[in-house]
Amino acid sequence: MLEALQLLIRVVIPIYILIAIGFIIGRLSPEVETRSISKLVLFVFAPALIIHSFKGSNISTVNLLKTLVVAASVVVVGYAFAIPVGRGIFGKRNRAFEISSVFMNSGYLGLPLIYLIFGEGLFPLAVAFCVSVTLLHFTVGILLLNPKGVRESAKEIVKLPLLHSLWIGLLLRGSHFPQSFDKMLKLTGDATIPLMLVALGINLSRIKASMLKTGAVSSLIRFASGGAAAFLAGSLLFQEKSYVMALTLQASLPSAVMNFVLCEAFCGDAQLAASIILISTTLYPAFFLLLSLFAGIR
Numbered sequence: 001m002l003e004a005l006q007l008l009i010r011v012v013i014p015i016y017i018l019i020a021i022g023f024i025i026g027r028l029s030p031e032v033e034t035r036s037i038s039k040l041v042l043f044v045f046a047p048a049l050i051i052h053s054f055k056g057s058n059i060s061t062v063n064l065l066k067t068l069v070v071a072a073s074v075v076v077v078g079y080a081f082a083i084p085v086g087r088g089i090f091g092k093r094n095r096a097f098e099i100s101s102v103f104m105n106s107g108y109l110g111l112p113l114i115y116l117i118f119g120e121g122l123f124p125l126a127v128a129f130c131v132s133v134t135l136l137h138f139t140v141g142i143l144l145l146n147p148k149g150v151r152e153s154a155k156e157i158v159k160l161p162l163l164h165s166l167w168i169g170l171l172l173r174g175s176h177f178p179q180s181f182d183k184m185l186k187l188t189g190d191a192t193i194p195l196m197l198v199a200l201g202i203n204l205s206r207i208k209a210s211m212l213k214t215g216a217v218s219s220l221i222r223f224a225s226g227g228a229a230a231f232l233a234g235s236l237l238f239q240e241k242s243y244v245m246a247l248t249l250q251a252s253l254p255s256a257v258m259n260f261v262l263c264e265a266f267c268g269d270a271q272l273a274a275s276i277i278l279i280s281t282t283l284y285p286a287f288f289l290l291l292s293l294f295a296g297i298r
C-alpha cells in the first residue's frame with residue numbers, strides 16, 4: 001500500500017497539479033480557449049515527441065499490430081457492458097453514455113502517465129495504443145454514435161498528424177540526425193506533455209457534473225472493462241509484463257474529452273458526456289491506487 005501511495009504522489013499527483021493549473025486558468029480566464037494550444041500540440045509538439053521517441057525505439061511492426069488488437073478488444077468489451085447497462089438506466093440505448101464509457105483519454109492523460117511511469121522505453125507503445133484508439137474512436141465510435149458521420153470522420157483521420165508522425169518515426173528508426181537537430185526535436189517534444197495537461201484542465205473547467213450517479217456507473221465501466229480487456233488481451237499477445245501493465249494502465253483511463261465534442265456534433269447529449277468526463281477524471285486517482293496494488297506497478 002505504501003508503494004502504491006508513493007507511486008500516486010510521484011506520478012499521478014504531478015499530472016493532476018498541471019491539470020489543476022489549467023482548470024484554474026479556465027475558471028479565472030473564461031476567454032482563454034484551447035483550440036490554438038491543441039493545434040500546436042497536434043501539428044508541432046506531439047509529432048516531434050513521437051518521431052524522437054520512435055527514432056530510438058526497438059518496437060516492432062508485429063507489436064504495433066498486437067497493440068491495435070488490444071485496443072480493439074477494449075472497445076468491443078466496453079460496448080458489451082455499456083449498451084445493456086445504458087438500457088437499464090435510461091430504458092433505451094443512450095449513445096452518449098456508451099461512447100463515454102468506452103473511449104478513454106489515451107492521449108492527453110495516457111501519454112504523460114506512461115512516460116512518467118515507464119520512461120521513454122515504452123512510450124512508443126503508448127503512442128501506438130493512442131493512435132489505435134483514435135482510429136477506432138473516429139470510425140467505430142462515430143458509426144455507433146451516428147452512422148452519417150463516418151465519411152467525415154474518415155477525412156479527419158487522414159489529416160491526423162499523430163498518424164503520420166507514427167510512420168515517419170518508424171521509418172527513421174535507428175537513423176542518426178545532426179546533434180543540434182536531435183536536441184531541437186527533443187526540446188520541442190518535451191513541451192508536449194505539460195501543454196496537453198494544462199489544455200485538459202482548461203477544458204475540464206467548462207464542464208459541470210450534473211449526473212453524479214450515472215457518471216459514477218459509466219466511470220466504473222470505463223475503468224474496469226478497459227483495464228480487464230487490455231490485461232487479458234495483452235497477456236495473450238505479449239510476453240513482457242511491462243507491456244501488459246502499460247497497456248492496462250492506458251486502457252483504464254478516464255473518459256476522453258473528445259467524447260463531449262463528438263456527442264455535441266452527432267447526438268446532442270453533450271451534457272451527459274461532459275459529466276462523465278469530469279466525474280471519471282475526478283475518481284481516477286482512487287482507481288489508480290487499486291490498480292497499482294493489483295498489478296504491482298512501481
